[in-house]
Amino acid sequence: MRIHLQSPAADPLFDFSHVSWEAAVARAANAGGPYEVSVGSGAEDFRAAIETAEALICDASVIKAFFPCQAPRLRLLFVTNAGLDRLAPFDWLPPGAILMNNRGTHAAKAGEFGIMAILMLASQIPAMATDQRAGVWRKRWGHVAAGENLTIIGLGALGGAVARHASAFGMNVTGVRARPAPHPHCLAVAGTDRLDAILPDTRFLLLACPLTDATRGLMDRRRLALLPKGAGVANIGRGELLDQDALCDMLDSGHLSGAVLDVFSPEPVPPGHRIWTTPNLIVSPHTAADDPATYNAVSLDLFLDNLRAWREGRPLPNRFDIARGY
Amino acid sequence: MRIHLQSPAADPLFDFSHVSWEAAVARAANAGGPYEVSVGSGAEDFRAAIETAEALICDASVIKAFFPCQAPRLRLLFVTNAGLDRLAPFDWLPPGAILMNNRGTHAAKAGEFGIMAILMLASQIPAMATDQRAGVWRKRWGHVAAGENLTIIGLGALGGAVARHASAFGMNVTGVRARPAPHPHCLAVAGTDRLDAILPDTRFLLLACPLTDATRGLMDRRRLALLPKGAGVANIGRGELLDQDALCDMLDSGHLSGAVLDVFSPEPVPPGHRIWTTPNLIVSPHTAADDPATYNAVSLDLFLDNLRAWREGRPLPNRFDIARGY
Numbered sequence: 170m171r172i173h174l175q176s177p178a179a180d181p182l183f184d185f186s187h188v189s190w191e192a193a194v195a196r197a198a199n200a201g202g203p204y205e206v207s208v209g210s211g212a213e214d215f216r217a218a219i220e221t222a223e224a225l226i227c228d229a230s231v232i233k234a235f236f237p238c239q240a241p242r243l244r245l246l247f248v249t250n251a252g253l254d255r256l257a258p259f260d261w262l263p264p265g266a267i268l269m270n271n272r273g274t275h276a277a278k279a280g281e282f283g284i285m286a287i288l289m290l291a292s293q294i295p296a297m298a299t300d301q302r303a304g305v306w307r308k309r310w311g312h313v314a315a316g317e318n319l320t321i322i323g324l325g326a327l328g329g330a331v332a333r334h335a336s337a338f339g340m341n342v343t344g345v346r347a348r349p350a351p352h353p354h355c356l357a358v359a360g361t362d363r364l365d366a367i368l369p370d371t372r373f374l375l376l377a378c379p380l381t382d383a384t385r386g387l388m389d390r391r392r393l394a395l396l397p398k399g400a401g402v403a404n405i406g407r408g409e410l411l412d413q414d415a416l417c418d419m420l421d422s423g424h425l426s427g428a429v430l431d432v433f434s435p436e437p438v439p440p441g442h443r444i445w446t447t448p449n450l451i452v453s454p455h456t457a458a459d460d461p462a463t464y465n466a467v468s469l470d471l472f473l474d475n476l477r478a479w480r481e482g483r484p485l486p487n488r489f490d491i492a493r494g495y
Numbered sequence: 496m497r498i499h500l501q502s503p504a505a506d507p508l509f510d511f512s513h514v515s516w517e518a519a520v521a522r523a524a525n526a527g528g529p530y531e532v533s534v535g536s537g538a539e540d541f542r543a544a545i546e547t548a549e550a551l552i553c554d555a556s557v558i559k560a561f562f563p564c565q566a567p568r569l570r571l572l573f574v575t576n577a578g579l580d581r582l583a584p585f586d587w588l589p590p591g592a593i594l595m596n597n598r599g600t601h602a603a604k605a606g607e608f609g610i611m612a613i614l615m616l617a618s619q620i621p622a623m624a625t626d627q628r629a630g631v632w633r634k635r636w637g638h639v640a641a642g643e644n645l646t647i648i649g650l651g652a653l654g655g656a657v658a659r660h661a662s663a664f665g666m667n668v669t670g671v672r673a674r675p676a677p678h679p680h681c682l683a684v685a686g687t688d689r690l691d692a693i694l695p696d697t698r699f700l701l702l703a704c705p706l707t708d709a710t711r712g713l714m715d716r717r718r719l720a721l722l723p724k725g726a727g728v729a730n731i732g733r734g735e736l737l738d739q740d741a742l743c744d745m746l747d748s749g750h751l752s753g754a755v756l757d758v759f760s761p762e763p764v765p766p767g768h769r770i771w772t773t774p775n776l777i778v779s780p781h782t783a784a785d786d787p788a789t790y791n792a793v794s795l796d797l798f799l800d801n802l803r804a805w806r807e808g809r810p811l812p813n814r815f816d817i818a819r820g821y
Contacts, residue, residue, distance in 0.1 A: 182636060278639050281617065281639060281664065285614035285615060289615070292607070292779070298624050306762075307780060308781075313603045313607060314607055440630055445627060451624065453623050454626070454632055454634050456619075460636065460638050462638055
């Protein structure tokens with residue numbers, strides 16, 4: 170099988186290599202093959218490979234740069250991002266190609282980041298960082314997170330990993346998702362239609378869902394105001410899930426006690442934007458879910474899992490549902 | 496028995512009350528009694544009570560303000576701080592009185608703060624906060640903490656709680672303490688004399704030991720330099736455990752990647768001090784271990800445990816060893 174690995178346009182930390190491919194094949198159970206693998210970066214490499222490639226592994230920046238294009242033999246397209254909202258609408262997808270995202274790659278890092286963000290909110294770190302910016306020593310008392318109510322919107326790989334950590338810390342975790350079903354690390358899981366009833370009892374809110382037509386602006390000003398005074402908000406999903414200005418207003422007013430945000434609207438956050446100086450808000454530059462030391466290795470492992478399922482005629486675990494949006 | 500509860504001089508969040516005492520008695524197994532309990536604040540209340548008190552519960556600020564003094568009937572003195580280094584030398588202690596600290600009260604909050612600090616170092620939050628102060632969007636990639644080496648100096652209630660969390664996250668935890676012994680959440684525990692050999696393999700260092708003659712300046716400039724490039728440091732013990740200027744120098748130079756500090760020398764950190772602006776350093780105002788919502792309740796629970804041991808002629812779990820310093 171003819172496989173092409175195209176490195177990101179401008180992020181050498183995430184470059185593919187033949188070495189990383191061979192290592193992934195060595196790790197895989199029943200890796201199959203033989204494979205004729207090319208590794209490239211830049212337009213020339215891409216154009217030389219796409220004519221013959223049956224499988225392509227690349228990130229969204231490559232799709233943005235080179236699709237639509239002639240890819241006559243392409244059957245498997247594995248995009249090394251979890252949220253593919255930037256790639257909608259999907260009319261650029263070659264007919265006959267199955268689109269996959271790499272959900273799962275981010276679970277370890279995002280899970281750690283998510284519970285860290287909740288602990289930071291419980292310990293008032295965002296307010297302490299604001300005091301530090303002002304050079305002011307002010308005693309601020311945090312609270313133990315154990316026993317507090319955490320609501321997680323989205324229980325995929327990211328939200329599920331945070332739920333696991335949070336339940337180990339003794340937090341009361343409520344999950345909210347489009348299609349509710351019991352979850353081993355949540356006391357309860359509710360449909361999005363019940364969100365308004367859950368928010369008033371939410372001490373900490375974590376957004377970890379994909380951005381879709383159904384979730385865009387989900388935490389609008391009205392819903393943010395349903396959170397009790399002193400609540401904290403973390404977002405590792407997408408900036409457009411919430412009304413960022415309303416969030417900043419409620420941090421300014423003190424209704425919310427803190428926020429830890431990894432995603433914004435727009436990104437990068439422009440110089441001089443109010444996000445930089447809103448009190449009790451911590452900015453992480455959309456890197457919460459990514460560990461360059463393990464990212465490509467885990468992505469390739471996932472691809473090989475999916476490739477094996479495809480060879481064996483089973484459903485592909487990472488197949489992207491275009492209608493659903495994730 | 497005649498018991499007096501004296502509230503702190505200037506911290507109403509931590510005031511005692513008859514209600515909190517009665518609640519603690521109701522929670523206790525075999526609380527004993529009857530008890531004649533007074534609750535006070537300020538000098539008049541203290542002087543009126545200390546003449547007859549057989550047991551006194553108060554914080555270090557009360558000791559500083561009113562001791563030495565005549566306390567002819569005092570048998571049990573329970574100080575609601577864990578580190579009593581500020582109260583040395585202990586020549587103010589009335590003869591015949593047993594001194595206790597409240598080690599254990601801080602475990603839940605400090606444990607959460609400690610693992611949060613390590614996860615913040617792993618995710619590069621201190622560097623992100625520095626970028627945020629400058630209003631600069633700069634991609635910074637953190638790493639998964641699982642599988643990394645964490646060295647914890649001090650394995651009492653604080654360090655032990657962090658070790659438990661860190662091992663649950665899959666970190667490789669090495670403990671360092673004065674008297675080494677196996678610990679259920681450490682891969683290895685070494686004596687302080689082996690610290691120099693351990694530091695070069697330490698990705699994250701957490702200081703959680705008491706301040707004594709043996710630990711003052713333990714992490715001096717030479718030892719901080721033994722940490723590998725990119726290591727991160729957290730301190731929830733006492734500021735004087737490390738050479739703060741050397742730490743700042745190594746953050747300035749980039750040898751260390753980040754620091755999360757709850758304790759400083761001096762405290763409060765004065766206006767204009769370099770601590771406020773040293774890059775990749777997060778300041779927490781010495782509140783890591785304290786949750787006002789639970790602090791007094793847990794302290795009173797501990798006191799009643801010790802009181803029962805005293806009545807029954809058993810060793811007191813929180814007895815403070817003046818020679819040892821903790």
